[in-house]
Amino acid sequence: MKPSRLAAIALVVGGAAWIGSGVLGRDAATSRTANVETARTPAILPRFKVAALPVRTEMHQRRVVLQGRTEADKRVMAVARVSGVVLDLRVRRGSVVKAGDIVAVLSDEARESQVAQALARLEQRKAEAAARLRLIESGSYPAINKSALQAELRAAEAGLAQAQAEQKKGEITAPISGVVNEVPVEIGQALQVMMSGANVAEIIGLDPMLAVVEVAERQLAGVVVGGRAEVKLVTGERVAGRIRFVSKRASQGTRTYRVDVELPNADARIPDGVTAEVDLLLAPVPAARVPRSALTFSSEGRLGIRHVGADEKVVFTPVAIVEDVMQELWLSGLPDGARVIVQGQDFVKEGEAVEVLPAAAQG
Known part of the structure; x- marks a missing residue:
């Protein structure tokens, strides 16, 4: 082969190699640039899914069930105010008397x-x-x-x-209407009057009857005079009544407050001193009904509810328990119409954007 032909072939091969090196270099640079851009762009992660239930705020009348006892509204002793011998005793235990009736007669x-x-x-x-x-x-x-x-x-x-x-x-009369509960004297007994008089008969007024309970200080705010109450006696009888008295002073031993519920007892069916279950209907307060499982704690340890705001982000709201009713709670502090997270609330945090799924409605 002639030297001139070899030189021409060498020039062609060299030119092709030079052109090829430029193309390959650009491809490698492009690939490196793409890798850098990919590393700089963060990955778009899917939002955490939570189940939320919309709740409404309404006026809720709380109920407090307490154990108590019945107590006669009045308990008075018929007393002798002068000395003498009991000549006539006109009552015995269980006798029904009216105010002014003669109970006993003393000697002249x-x-x-x-x-x-x-x-x-x-x-x-x-x-x-x-x-x-x-x-x-x-x-x-x-x-x-x-x-x-x-x-x-x-x-x-x-x-x-x-x-x-x-x-x-000399004629001892009944000071009130009621039933004679005790007669501590007998005919022929001499009574010597002291400063407070000599007791002749104990009379208890059974109408109205009282149901007495002790209310804790944290529940006292909703107990008002005139409020309704339902009383279940140990005998099985149920009676409706109204709150007549709320003590303004706590018991020193228990730090509870006495509450008297007045019960009608014209037929004297309710005895004095029996055990009673008193269901107090407290003053209505604004509250929302939520499942018990929705209650949680914030990172600071506050008791509250996580719900979804308008921007689909998690919001934590502190709440107070108004009433505990088995599987549900009545809570105060939630905004009306809040979408309460009932599933997944412990796996999200405040400010986090979430995907909301509908939850089953409350029964």
């Missing part, structure tokens, strides 16, 4: 004679006053003594009234 102890004496003194004063007034009218007696005569007459009238009142004390 000269009280009747005192009345007779006071009556005689009054008649004497009346006769003296009549005679002296005639003398005053005739001018035979000083008119200045007229006021003294009137005063003596009024004093005699007062003495008679006092003697009659003292005689009346």
